Amino acid sequence: MLSLVISVLIAMRGLALADDPHAAMRAAMLAQIDAHPTPATLPTGKVVPTSRFTGVPGTTPNGAKGNGNGNGNGNGNGNGNANGLAKQAAAAAAGAAGQSQSQAAKTRTKNHPHPTH
Amino acid sequence: MRSLVLCVLVISLGAGGPARADSSTTTRHLLAGVQAFQNGAYEEALVELRVVARAADAPADLAFYLGPTLYKLGRYREALAVFLGSSAAPDELTTLYVGETYYQLGLYRKARVVFAGLHARGLGPVIDEAAVRYVAAIDLAYREPPTAQAIDAYIAQARDAARDLAVSAEILEEARAVEALATARHRHDEIAIALATTWNAIGRAKDTIGMLGAKAALPVEGTWQLARAYRATGDDAHARPLLQKLVTGGGERARDAAALLAPPSP
Numbered sequence: 001m002l003s004l005v006i007s008v009l010i011a012m013r014g015l016a017l018a019d020d021p022h023a024a025m026r027a028a029m030l031a032q033i034d035a036h037p038t039p040a041t042l043p044t045g046k047v048v049p050t051s052r053f054t055g056v057p058g059t060t061p062n063g064a065k066g067n068g069n070g071n072g073n074g075n076g077n078g079n080g081n082a083n084g085l086a087k088q089a090a091a092a093a094a095g096a097a098g099q100s101q102s103q104a105a106k107t108r109t110k111n112h113p114h115p116t117h
Numbered sequence: 118m119r120s121l122v123l124c125v126l127v128i129s130l131g132a133g134g135p136a137r138a139d140s141s142t143t144t145r146h147l148l149a150g151v152q153a154f155q156n157g158a159y160e161e162a163l164v165e166l167r168v169v170a171r172a173a174d175a176p177a178d179l180a181f182y183l184g185p186t187l188y189k190l191g192r193y194r195e196a197l198a199v200f201l202g203s204s205a206a207p208d209e210l211t212t213l214y215v216g217e218t219y220y221q222l223g224l225y226r227k228a229r230v231v232f233a234g235l236h237a238r239g240l241g242p243v244i245d246e247a248a249v250r251y252v253a254a255i256d257l258a259y260r261e262p263p264t265a266q267a268i269d270a271y272i273a274q275a276r277d278a279a280r281d282l283a284v285s286a287e288i289l290e291e292a293r294a295v296e297a298l299a300t301a302r303h304r305h306d307e308i309a310i311a312l313a314t315t316w317n318a319i320g321r322a323k324d325t326i327g328m329l330g331a332k333a334a335l336p337v338e339g340t341w342q343l344a345r346a347y348r349a350t351g352d353d354a355h356a357r358p359l360l361q362k363l364v365t366g367g368g369e370r371a372r373d374a375a376a377l378l379a380p381p382s383p
Contacts, residue, residue, distance in 0.1 A: 021147045022181070028155040029185050029210050034217055035247040040225050040258035042295075043270035 143172040150182060159189045178205040185214045193221045194284055201283045209240045216251065223274075224287060225255045226294035263295045265303045271295060272304065275311065286315040306336055313342035322349035330355075337363065341370040348377060 150165030166183050169175050176182075180203030187196035196218045200207070207215065216231035232248040232255075239245060271292035278285040289312040296303055313325040325346035329339055340359050347356035356377075363374035 019148070021144070021151045022178075024148075025151045025154065025182055025185075026210060028151065029214065030243060032154075032157075032185075032189070033213065033243065033247055035243070035250065037220060037251050037254045040220070040223075040254045042225070042258055042263055042267040043223050043274070044264065044266045 141174065143169055143174050143176075146172075147176070147182065150186070154182070154186055154189070157189075159186055162186045163190060178203070180205065181208070181211050184211065184218070188214055188218050188221070191221075193218050194278060194281065197222065197287065198281050198284050201287070209235060209238065209244060213244055213247065216248070219287075220251060220255075222288075223271075224291040225258060226298075227287060227291055229255045259298065262300045263298050265299070265301075268292055268296050268299065268303050268308075272308065272311075282315050282319045286312065286319060286321070289315060306339065310336065310338045310342060313339065313346070317342055317345050317349065320349075322346035326350065326352075337366065337368045337370055341373065344374065344377070 146165045146168045150162045150169065153159070153162035153165060163183075163186050166179070166186055170179055170183065180199045184196050184199045184203070187193075187199060197215075200211070200215045200218065212231060213235060216228050216235065219225070219228035219231060229252055232251040235244055235248040236252065271288055275285045275288040275292060278288055289308060292308050293312060296305060296308060309328060313329055316322065316325045316328075322345070325342060329335060329343040329346070332339070335343060340363055344356050344359035344363065347353070347359065360374040360378045363370045364378065
């Protein structure tokens, strides 16, 4: 009789877990941890832009071509590059702001296609 | 005995009640996504979770589901963006996936901080042993000081990720941490200024002040970013002298500084 009670309890717990996404996800995440890391290697090569299709950023593994580009940008251009990178960051920031403004404008237009003045 | 069994059944049914999700469409998609994740069908999981993300009643901790799914698909930058953008406090398991995402992106200094933190918390054998292995793998890679090429590569990665400023900031932070371990300074100011610019753009002005505020001498762009950060936090007492210095200096940011000093037009 006791075993029957235990079986029923286990079955009930299983059912509850199946309906509880958080608990089920926790169990799956724990079971699928990548517990054994591949060796860490510092990047030395050219960064390949993120693939639009796979979303996977690539770094050429210590490629000669990559090294050439990296050094060319990095060495001997203190101020010029400092401004360049900062400007790029600023431009990206401005771009992001512009994009959100554009989106907001689109939303406004969608909500009020015929503005009343 | 029969009444005892009935009693236990009633209690267990009652206990299971609150944990059960309701049967709304969003919850069904969420459950379908989790089930797909359990089965290793990550593309399918992502489709379901994207539906959940678009729903008005999407759970606040969606990153808990979406981040690991993107990670499993190898879409590490997107996974990091999801984790960074989440307002829900991450639990230890999510934190582990954040660490693994950093690791896969090659942001090892960031990953090390996460894994060392998890190890210090002593979270059971599975998480703890994994964290120890990751820390060991990172320390092995850093037996020798990082090269200038490694720093260049991180800067290039940050540029490549400039579309997502939060991710770009993480990569620049990594570049800064790596540069600090190098035997000689390499693009030190450039990294700091780019990081300050990015932090200011994503509302992390306090971090900019923390990084640049204590520096005795800054290049023009660094002074400008610091002044902007002070202004953003409402600290006009610190912002004003920096802006006046930029105006007096007549350099590249003189006009911007003057505009920021001018009283707002009515």
